[in-house]
Amino acid sequence: MPEETILTDDFLRELINVGEVDILIGVPTYNDAKTVGQVVQAIRAGLLKYFPRQRAVIVNADGGSRDGSQELVRAASISDLQHASNVYALRTLHCVSTEYSGGPSSSLALHTILAAAELLQASSCAVVAPDSTNIEPGWIESLLRPVTRDGFDLVTPVYRRHKFDGLLIRNLLYPMNRALYLRRVREPYPLDFAFSGRLATHFLGQDLWSQEAGRIGAEIYLTISAIAGGFRLAQSFLGPRAHVEYAASDLVVAMRRSVGVLFWSLEQNGSVWQVQAESQPIPTIGPDHELSAEPLRVNPKRLHEMFVRGVAELEPVLKSILSEATLSELQRAATFPEEDFRYSDELWVRTAYEFASAYHKAVMSRDHIVQALVPLYRGKAHTFLLENRDASSEEVESNVERLCVTFEKRKPSLLEMWDGRK
Amino acid sequence: MWQTIIKELTQATLDMVHGILQFLPRLAGMLIVVVFGWVIAYILKSILRTILRLARFDKLSEDAGAAQLLKRAALPSSTELLSRFVFWVAWIGFILIGVSVLGIVGLQEHVARFFGFLPRLFAALFVFFFGLLGASFFSRAALLAAVNADLPSPRLIASTIRTIIIVFAVSMGFEELGIGEHTTLVAFAIVFGALMLGLALAFGLGGRDLARHFLERRFVHERREEKEDELSPL
Numbered sequence: 245m246p247e248e249t250i251l252t253d254d255f256l257r258e259l260i261n262v263g264e265v266d267i268l269i270g271v272p273t274y275n276d277a278k279t280v281g282q283v284v285q286a287i288r289a290g291l292l293k294y295f296p297r298q299r300a301v302i303v304n305a306d307g308g309s310r311d312g313s314q315e316l317v318r319a320a321s322i323s324d325l326q327h328a329s330n331v332y333a334l335r336t337l338h339c340v341s342t343e344y345s346g347g348p349s350s351s352l353a354l355h356t357i358l359a360a361a362e363l364l365q366a367s368s369c370a371v372v373a374p375d376s377t378n379i380e381p382g383w384i385e386s387l388l389r390p391v392t393r394d395g396f397d398l399v400t401p402v403y404r405r406h407k408f409d410g411l412l413i414r415n416l417l418y419p420m421n422r423a424l425y426l427r428r429v430r431e432p433y434p435l436d437f438a439f440s441g442r443l444a445t446h447f448l449g450q451d452l453w454s455q456e457a458g459r460i461g462a463e464i465y466l467t468i469s470a471i472a473g474g475f476r477l478a479q480s481f482l483g484p485r486a487h488v489e490y491a492a493s494d495l496v497v498a499m500r501r502s503v504g505v506l507f508w509s510l511e512q513n514g515s516v517w518q519v520q521a522e523s524q525p526i527p528t529i530g531p532d533h534e535l536s537a538e539p540l541r542v543n544p545k546r547l548h549e550m551f552v553r554g555v556a557e558l559e560p561v562l563k564s565i566l567s568e569a570t571l572s573e574l575q576r577a578a579t580f581p582e583e584d585f586r587y588s589d590e591l592w593v594r595t596a597y598e599f600a601s602a603y604h605k606a607v608m609s610r611d612h613i614v615q616a617l618v619p620l621y622r623g624k625a626h627t628f629l630l631e632n633r634d635a636s637s638e639e640v641e642s643n644v645e646r647l648c649v650t651f652e653k654r655k656p657s658l659l660e661m662w663d664g665r666k
Numbered sequence: 667m668w669q670t671i672i673k674e675l676t677q678a679t680l681d682m683v684h685g686i687l688q689f690l691p692r693l694a695g696m697l698i699v700v701v702f703g704w705v706i707a708y709i710l711k712s713i714l715r716t717i718l719r720l721a722r723f724d725k726l727s728e729d730a731g732a733a734q735l736l737k738r739a740a741l742p743s744s745t746e747l748l749s750r751f752v753f754w755v756a757w758i759g760f761i762l763i764g765v766s767v768l769g770i771v772g773l774q775e776h777v778a779r780f781f782g783f784l785p786r787l788f789a790a791l792f793v794f795f796f797g798l799l800g801a802s803f804f805s806r807a808a809l810l811a812a813v814n815a816d817l818p819s820p821r822l823i824a825s826t827i828r829t830i831i832i833v834f835a836v837s838m839g840f841e842e843l844g845i846g847e848h849t850t851l852v853a854f855a856i857v858f859g860a861l862m863l864g865l866a867l868a869f870g871l872g873g874r875d876l877a878r879h880f881l882e883r884r885f886v887h888e889r890r891e892e893k894e895d896e897l898s899p900l
Contacts, residue, residue, distance in 0.1 A: 412899035433900055496814050498899045550816060557813050557820045561806060607725075609803060615810040625899075 250352075250359055255342035259363055262338045266298040267291065267388065268366035272353030274307035276374035277316055283374050284320035284339070290384025291337060295392070301364065304341035305356040307348030313374070314341050350501075351462035355453055361444045368392045370438040378486040379436075386480045387438035390529060397475035399438040400431050400467060403485040404534040407632060407640045408542060411625045414644050417464070417502055420596055423651035424510070424517040424658075425471045428525045430479055430533060433464040433502045443475050452512075461505030468509045472516040481530025496618055504614040507603040510662075518659060523652060535637035547626035548582045554619020561616050565602040570594050574620070587620075587627040589650045595620055597654060601661035689768075696764035703760020711753035718745040726799070755784065790842040797835020801828045826861070833857055 251259070269287050273280050284302060291300045304317040318341055344356045354371065361369045368391040370384065390396040403410075413433065421432040439447075447469055452458040457465060470477055510517060525532070555562070555578040562571055573591055580586075595617075603613050632640045718724075727733045727744035736744060762777040805828035812820035837854040 409898055410900060435900070495899055502900060550813075553816075554813050557809065561809065608806065612806055612810055615814060618814050621899075 250344065250356055251363070252342060252345075255340070255360075256363075258340045258342070259360055262301050262340060262364060264299065265301045265338075265364045265366050266368065267295055267300040267392075268357070268361045268364060268369045269300070269302050269384070270354070270357030270360075270369065270371040271302060271304045271317065271374055272307070272350050272357070272371065273304055273309055273313040273317065273374045274348035274353075275309045275311045275313060277309070277311040277313045279377055280313050280374045281316045281320050283372060283376055283379050284317050286379040286381050287372055287384055288320065288337065288339075290381035293381055294385040295388065298392075299336070301338040301340065301366075303357055303360050304339070305353035306341060306343045307353060308343055314343065317341050346459070349459055351459055354462045354466070355448075355458070358444045358448050361441060362448055365441065366444070367441045368438065369441065369444055371436065373435040376436070376485060378484065380483065383436065383482050386482055386529065387436060390478045390480060390527075391438050391440050394478070395440075395476065396478040396527075397440040397443040398467065398470040398477045400429055400434040400477070400479045401436050401485075402430050402479050402481045402528065402530065402532060402534070404481075404483055404536060405485070406540060407535045407537050407635070407637060408540055408629060411628060412498060412502065412621065415592070415624050415628055415647065416596060416621065417506065419644070419648040419651040420600075421464075421468070421506060422523045422648055423655050425468060425513075426517075426519070426521055426523045427471050427477060428523055428532075429467055429471075429477065432467045432506075433461075434467065435463075435485070436482065437463075437466075438480075439466070439470075440475075443470055443473075446473055446475070455508075457505045457508045461501040464502050464505050465509055468506070468513065472513045478527040478529065479532065481528070481532075481534070484536070495621075496615055499614050499618055499621070500611065503617060504611070507600050507610075507614070510600060511604060518662070520655065520659075523648075533641055535640055537635075537637055537640075542629055544626045544629040545582060547622045547629070548585055551585075551587075551619050551623030551626060552578045554622070558616055558619065561608070561612065564607045565613060565616060566595065566598050570598055574623075577623070582626075585623075585626065586630075587623045589647045590654075592624050592647070593650045593654045594657070596651075597658040597661065600658060604662060692768050695767045699764035699767060700757075700761050703757050703764065707753045707756035707760065710756050711749045714752050715745060715749040718748060723748070727795075755787075759784075786842055786844065790839040793842060794835055794839040797831060797838070801831035801835065804828075804831060826865070830858065830861065 269291070271280065271283060271287070276283075284304075287302055291298075291302075302317075304314065306314045306317075317339065320339070342356065344352050346352050357369070357371060368388055370387045372379065372383070387399050387401070390399045413431065417432050418430060422428050443466075447466055450458075450465075450469060452462065452465055452469075467477075555574050559571075559575075562574070566574070570591070574595070577585060577587060577591070599613060599617050602608075603610055607613070628643075632643060635643070723745050724733065724743050727736075733744060736742070736747065742750075759781065762780055766774050766777045805824040808827045809820050809824035811817075812823050817823065833854055837851060841851065
């Protein structure tokens with residue numbers, strides 16, 4: 245879709261009034277009234293404190309909020325902040341807001357932000373998630389400085405997470421992305437990130453936007469696209485990230501946005517990932533991981549129940565996706581009582597690669613393939629919780645590293661399945 | 667008298683020979699049409715088989731569940747079956763054209779009726795195949811959604827959806843063929859109504875406890891469980 249068509253006439257007028265800028269910060273929103281005001285204030289404070297000489301704009305792309313999120317963004321006035329903190333911008337700091345069409349979607353919001361960035365010729369951009377409840381002005385510097393000063397094209401975040409937070413990232417997205425694309429990006433599905441204008445233009449030119457992946461998971465594809473395009477990547481430590489409550493039903497959506505797009509990306513970047521080499525770390529500002537291990541009331545029993553039920557009920561579906569050996573091993577694992585059940589790294593990696601191959605061969609509707617992975621992921625999450633219940637953060641990290649190595653070792657099996665040799 | 671008999675016999679023989687002489691070119695014409703038809707039908711079959719293989723039609727019919735039905739009935743693959751079907755329809759069409767060349771009175775009408783029936787036959791097959799495909803897709807979607815939402819009896823939900831769509835497709839197919847239009851419609855209405863009533867009764871009476879447990883788990887206990895499982899995947 246050409247960029248002009250996704251920007252409404254009114255929004256275009258607003259952007260033209262803003263004129264060229266050095267920094268653009270995008271805030272995608274959809275019913276985020278509880279947190280967005282605080283987020284915009286923190287962004288403004290960060291820009292005034294760390295980038296007072298730059299021409300900057302905050303662009304809010306809203307998916308049709310009914311809770312007044314857009315009004316809150318507009319109302320987060322710069323003058324209040326100036327009086328409160330006694331800091332003044334040397335250049336005008338704009339804040340514009342638009343409602344994009346097509347319904348709420350973080351990818352459509354990102355598309356709007358990228359189009360605005362290209363139009364305003366912003367050399368450095370950042371996207372900040374609207375649901376963070378503890379964002380600090382320092383985040384803006386941590387994300388943007390590597391782009392403005394060091395010439396990096398994409399800066400992904402590193403958060404201080406609880407050892408049981410972000411399980412899908414630690415058990416699948418990070419290890420699989422690392423094994424396939426050979427870059428150790430801790431948060432391949434970034435929530436807060438910065439990028440250069442160069443990468444924005446490159447990413448806008450991808451044929452992703454006309455496809456389903458462009459509607460649901462542009463964030464992870466931005467990371468993959470930056471790796472595939474040979475852009476300079478870095479990651480920056482932001483500290484702990486508190487967010488609004490997560491609903492259990494969001495897991496399928498999260499899988500579609502992240503795992504679905506990762507599988508889809510393999511078709512687009514065959515020449516990039518089908519290379520056999522060892523993964524490389526990327527420059528990291530601050531620690532490359534930090535885990536907290538405060539006690540958390542977690543009940544893995546339900547995860548185990550849903551895994552066992554999923555393996556039994558989805559047998560006809562799994563038969564079309566998995567090899568006979570993998571399926572029978574899963575069925576055998578499902579017979580163990582909860583305390584003895586373990587989903588080994590080896591079996592999990594085989595499962596993930598066979599799903600990726602089935603997705604490539606389109607053995608059924610691709611969305612169904614991604615959905616069928618959900619109960620199996622629950623089984624792996626259960627094992628992760630049990631194995632790391634009393635583990636220190638170093639032990640958790642070493643377990644994640646072991647899984648990453650297994651993903652890297654078994655990569656040739658995916659290549660064989662991909663070519664139809666297996 | 668003999669002369670008259672001989673004359674009549676000669677005349678009859680001459681008429682017969684004349685008739686045979688007149689019929690032979692038509693028979694030859696028919697045979698040519700039939701042989702030509704066989705060649706055309708064979709070519710059509712080969713072309714169709716190649717196209718279907720390229721379009722991975724077997725995989726599509728596997729998705730639709732049609733391949734399993736064929737396997738159970740010890741029939742060849744869907745590509746092979748459809749190719750053979752087109753071969754026979756085309757060849758029978760040519761045979762009928764050939765027969766009409768013979769000029770046998772009354773046969774022309776049957777030939778015309780056969781050709782008039784063909785589009786309806788194809789439409790019915792089309793409806794039936796896509797009905798199977800839709801049934802397979804939606805039942806699998808329901809199965810996955812039910813499993814991931816932790817609903818009770820996901821397979822029952824999936825097979826109910828599958829049955830409803832197949833019954834609907836079959837009734838549409840029969841209606842297209844003009845076979846027992848009203849019977850099929852009424853049968854469908856009865857089956858559908860009975861199914862819904864059965865489900866309502868089963869859930870309302872037989873599954874009273876199950877429904878209560880389910881609703882309790884959904885709206886009362888789940889809140890507590892979610893509190894325990896609040897782990898963000900991303």
